[in-house]
Amino acid sequence: MILDSKIPEGPLAEKWDKHKFNVKLVNPANKRKYEVIVVGTGLAGASAAATLGELGYNVKAFCFQDSPRRAHSIAAQGGINAAKNYQNDGDSVFRLFYDTIKGGDYRAREANVYRLAQVSVDIIDQCVAQGVPFAREYGGLLANRSFGGAQVSRTFYARGQTGQQLLLGAYSALNRQIAYGKVKMYPRTEMLDLVMVDGKARGIVVRNLITGKIESHSAHAVVLATGGYGNVFFLSTNAMGSNATAAWRAHKKGALFANPCFTQIHPTCIPVSGEYQSKLTLMSESLRNDGRVWVPKTVELAQRLRRGEIAINDIAEEDRDYYLERKYPAFGNLVPRDVASRNAKLVCDEGRGVGGSGLAVYLDFADAIKRDGQPAIAAKYGNLFEMYAKITDENPYEKPMRIYPAVHYTMGGLWVDYNLMTNIPGLYATGECNFSDHGANRLGASALMQGLADGYFVIPYTIGDYLAQMPYAKVSTDHPAFKEAEEAVIAKNQQLLSIKGTRTVDEFHKALGLLMWDYCGMARNAEGLQFAKQEIRKLRDEFWRDVKVTGVNEELNITLEKANRVADFLELGELMVDDALHRNESCGGHFREEYQTPENEALRDDENFAYVAAWEFTGVGNEPVLHKEDLKFENVKLTQRSYK
Amino acid sequence: MVTYPVKGISPDMSFLEMLDVLNEDLLLRGDEPIAFDHDCREGICGMCSLYINGRAHGPERGTTTCQLHMRHFKDGDTITIEPWRAAAFPVHRDLVVDRSAMDRIQQAGGYISVNTGGVPDANTIPIPKTIADKAFDAATCIQCGACVAACKNASAMLFLSAKVSQLAMLPQGKVEAKTRVENMLAQHDAEGFGACSNIGACAAECPVGISLDNIAMLNREYISAKATSENVA
Amino acid sequence: MNWFTKTFSSTIGRKLVMSITGLFLCSFLVVHLIGNLQLFKDDGGLAFNVYSEFMGHNPIIRTMEIVLVLGFLFHIYDAFVLTRRNQSARPIGYANSHPEENSNWSSRNMGLLGTVILVFLIIHLYNFFWRARFGELSIDAGGNPDLYIVVKESFGLWWYVAIYVIAMIALAYHLIHGFQSAFQTLGLTHKKYTPFIKSFGYAFSVLVCLGFAAMPLYFFFFE
Structure with a gap:
């Protein structure tokens, strides 16, 4: 298999415009003859479904939640980047492109990232027109802030809930198309398989989560906008229902999975408080603008603190190690996420962590409160402080916050070309579900940008190019390919229900999560990864022998839903380990302990690993086949990332 | 109405984590777990929806059920949990309603x-x-x-x-x-x-x-x- | 249905009718109270009887009487329709509910309070309005039908006084919620004026009802 990224020829800045001119168009009158399936209704899915509906295509949209507005994009706090340069501080499309490529540790495609930066400006216009209430200045114009270590203020925001406001914008556009009858919405419906006819994606098999009914839907193209796979770790900042099933089952039907080991660990999350913990809560990265990260200087002090022999205030200023400020004087507490997370792990591994478990560091606002006054800090972060207090029962105005890194985002995903089409004709992947724009590490406020860019401004053009070459004729859901897929789904559900073992789905999920976190988390090494691979295989075998799924298929069955998702995580986890094991370098969110500089920084190997690792499925338990897409950098110079 | 005993609840647990514990327990005993809606568990998706001890989202003001913690209840309390009740919100199952x-x-x-x-x-x-x-x-x-x-x-x-x-x-x-x-x-x-x-x-x-x-x-x-x-x- | 009937049969439309008729009925209360203050004049009821005779025959008052009846009818009819609708919006109630944690008792029991007031109204109309308009009343020293003597007799009965006092308490609670609620329904809220409307409504409700309740109590204890 040769991976063709279909990157247009020509200078970087002209590629997208030229491509838009070169793609085939579907006559407006003919658009209604095509059906498109969109799975997932987060930013990438809702925006795509709405826009395709506006263009005239007949769209069917699916989500497992009870309403499209609940997709997990809703939880994004910080903001969305756009190269508007409203602040006159030197931003430009090229600078946003450059920052994103560099932030991704040079493991993303130049052409994709440049296009992302280009359309970022249109996203803001679109959202404002939809009534998204972005923060504004007193003069009535839009406000910006600097975010996630960027040297310019290019982040648009809506207090601490930019994700919700953007999603409500896309949801409203989607609602309008539903009202017009151009989009048919299927909530509480989960995709369980992809159906291919003559080598092309022609539909999906879904389960109605209320009645359990297995149904098929046919279309001319399928768009997966199903988010990331962070829940493979059990504990993550993802929603409880976030899952990889749609993407994974497409992978099992032939879609390549790219860079699965590139996972983002977010540095500012509320630490785990106990075994029962079901998810982790993110505290916006913006907190690092004013909070100072520290741990006690010595292990002995940290131990005494943990045992409660001394209080935080007993630790003198000179006994506190503001390790980010010390090691990275230029960026200080604002270093990118991967760097901040890894350093938190380092100090905790040294035994200098705080909190009951020793797996936490302080994020201290005392200086900021002294400098700006409590009202100023409350105005900026009031809602976050409140949330922290609610969860931990501690007052962050008086006591520093305890934070620890947690799995947050997955840069890897289905391999797609420049058109966002996977290697399966007619199957597209957008948003977090694909691998394309963030390389090995995503910068803050870039996920929302990518989701909406894909949905509003990329796929509406590129899907037409494909559909223009498709016959109008629909494939009936009575086609043997559909029947076969339905039967396989039913058989799989029946198998899960018939095991009647002794261990719950959550037990397996937690065990998998722990393996992944310990061996394929913030720091990895060959030995640990090899061990994890064996353990995951064992766990998977045990799952299929001993899992306990009660009830029947023909009802609302929350255990069966979870079992299907965890079954897929158990396969995906192994692929992540394979990918991490093969990538003998450190880059972005992938840190191999064997490959680091003397100062413990990630050591990239551009000569051997400047490629996208796209994996082909060859059967459960079989070794996957690696396909490489070489990354060519013609517009940026590859340098060691330095935030010193 | 059914009453279930739940053991091993920590004050730092969220209300939904308490229900998770109960459901794990039910599963291990071979019973079917209680279905309830939830997703983000950080108070923003709006999916959680329980009427707890006579109050929507429980006793704490300005708090969704998922952000409610067990420290607001006492050991030994009996907690009543009901679904949203409205003609426009028919119940699907247990505590899950159609909104x-x-x-x-x-x-x-x-x-x-x-x-x-x-x-x-x-x-x-x-x-x-x-x-x-x-x-x-x-x-x-x-x-x-x-x-x-x-x-x-x-x-x-x-x-x-x-x-x-x-x-x-x-x-x-x-x-x-x-x-x-x-x-x-x-x-x-x-x-x-x-x-x-x-x-x-x-x-x-x-x-x-x-x-x-x-x-x-x-x-x-x-x-x-x-x-x-x-x-x- | 055309736009007009559609408007006034929608949930907000019916509430508009409730608020407009409610405020109109409040204005009636004021007129009624001021007129009835004649009862306190120590002249054996002469002034009161002049007033009641005027109310019975003045053409403007008689016209307004029709408007008043319509006001009552619409207020009661829409209250009935809304209550039915609201009850059917929750066919299965909660086994355990603590609404006292989030709202006032009076605001949740407007229907009950209204019913108490309605029952009172029927008794009240039968006893005074009906007898003044259609009954045989003696003539007082001023040559007017002597309604005062009817008032005095009625308010000498303890149970009659009790009905009045209870009804006025119900009315006070009804108004405490109803007055400010009417402004909210009409959309007349603003952070500059709403606090005043709320305090005024509270004072209005208490004072008007105290005024009405004072009459039977005065007669019972002092006449």
Whole structure:
């Protein structure tokens, strides 16, 4: 298999415009003859479904939640980047492109990232027109802030809930198309398989989560906008229902999975408080603008603190190690996420962590409160402080916050070309579900940008190019390919229900999560990864022998839903380990302990690993086949990332 | 009503984690777990929806069920959990209800009719910060339905008013303000929600603090739309 | 249905009718109270009887009487329709509910309070209005029908006084919620004026009802 990224020829800045001119168009009158399936209704899915509906295509949209507005994009706090340069501080499309490529540790495609930066400006216009209430200045114009270590203020925001406001914008556009009858919405419906006819994606098999009914839907193209796979770790900042099933089952039907080991660990999350913990809560990265990260200087002090022999205030200023400020004087507490997370792990591994478990560091606002006054800090972060207090029962105005890194985002995903089409004709992947724009590490406020860019401004053009070459004729859901897929789904559900073992789905999920976190988390090494691979295989075998799924298929069955998702995580986890094991370098969110500089920084190997690792499925338990897409950098110079 | 004993509950546990513990226990005993809606567990998706000890989202104000912690209960307490009760929210199973009526109200006009592309630059129309902030306050509604659950009349007026006022305050939304409010209220009524009698239970129980001022604004919008819109049908 | 009937049969439309008729009925209370203050004049009821005779025959008052009856009818009819609708919006109630944690008792029991007031109204109308308009009353020293003597007799009965006092308490609670609620329904809220409307409504409700309740109590204890 040769991976063709279909990157247009020509200078970087002209590629997208030229491509838009070169793609085939579907006559407006003919658009209604095509059906498109969109799975997932987060930013990438809702925006795509709405826009395709506006263009005239007949769209069917699916989500497992009870309403499209609940997709997990809703939880994004910080903001969305756009190269508007409203602040006159030197931003430009090229600078946003450059920052994103560099932030991704040079493991993303130049052409994709440049296009992302280009359309970022249109996203803001679109959202404002939809009534998204972005923060504004007193003069009535839009406000910006600097975010996630960027040297310019290019982040648009809506207090601490930019994700919700953007999603409500896309949801409203989607609602309008539903009202017009151009989009048919299927909530509480989960995709369980992809159906291919003559080598092309022609539909999906879904389960109605209320009645359990297995149904098929046919279309001319399928768009997966199903988010990331962070829940493979059990504990993550993802929603409880976030899952990889749609993407994974497409992978099992032939879609390549790219860079699965590139996972983002977010540095500012509320630490785990106990075994029962079901998810982790993110505290916006913006907190690092004013909070100072520290741990006690010595292990002995940290131990005494943990045992409660001394209080935080007993630790003198000179006994506190503001390790980010010390090691990275230029960026200080604002270093990118991967760097901040890894350093938190380092100090905790040294035994200098705080909190009951020793797996936490302080994020201290005392200086900021002294400098700006409590009202100023409350105005900026009031809602976050409140949330922290609610969860931990501690007052962050008086006591520093305890934070620890947690799995947050997955840069890897289905391999797609420049058109966002996977290697399966007619199957597209957008948003977090694909691998394309963030390389090995995503910068803050870039996920929302990518989701909406894909949905509003990329796929509406590129899907037409494909559909223009498709016959109008629909494939009936009575086609043997559909029947076969339905039967396989039913058989799989029946198998899960018939095991009647002794261990719950959550037990397996937690065990998998722990393996992944310990061996394929913030720091990895060959030995640990090899061990994890064996353990995951064992766990998977045990799952299929001993899992306990009660009830029947023909009802609302929350255990069966979870079992299907965890079954897929158990396969995906192994692929992540394979990918991490093969990538003998450190880059972005992938840190191999064997490959680091003397100062413990990630050591990239551009000569051997400047490629996208796209994996082909060859059967459960079989070794996957690696396909490489070489990354060519013609517009940026590859340098060691330095935030010193 | 069924009563289950739950053991090993830590005060730092969230309410839903307590239910997780109960469900694991039920599963291991071979029973079916209790179905309840939840997703983000950080108070923003609006999916969790329990009526706990006689209150929507439980005893703490300004808190969704997922952000409620067990430290607000005492060891040995019996906690009553019910689903949202409303004709417009039929129960699917256990504690899971169907809230699609709220989606249909949104579909009736909770949007600004602009297609993707071809919109003016975002800074073309300045919006006073005070107005933008107020619109944002209305826009924070998470569509959880606690207002309906808490309302004696099972009215969805607080939810409806939040969307109507958000869009009516913004210059972009004013264009369609009249048809929007007429259509959205008609849908609200058709779904079988009750009428507002200004009790204020909705705003008191709203986890994100949507204000009753939005209902007053909705009423204003409705009166002026009905008096002056082109719609005579 | 055309736009007009549609408007006034919607949930907000019916509430508008409730608020407009409610405020109108409040204005009636004021007129009624001021007129009835004649009862306190220590002249054996002469002034009161002049007033009641005027109310019975003045053409403007007689016209307004029709408006008043319509006001009552619409208020009661819409209250009935809304209550039915609101009850059917929650066919299955909660096993355990604590509305006292989020709202006032009076705001949740407007229907009950209204019913108490309605029952009172029927008794009240039968006893005074009906007898003044259609009954045989003696003539007082001023040559007017002597309604005062009827008032005095009625308010000498303890149970009659009790009905009045209870009804006025119900009315006070009804108004405490109803007055400010009417402004909310009409959309007349603003952070500058709403606090005043709320305090005024509270004072209005208490004072008007105290005024009415004072009459039977005065007669019972002092006449």
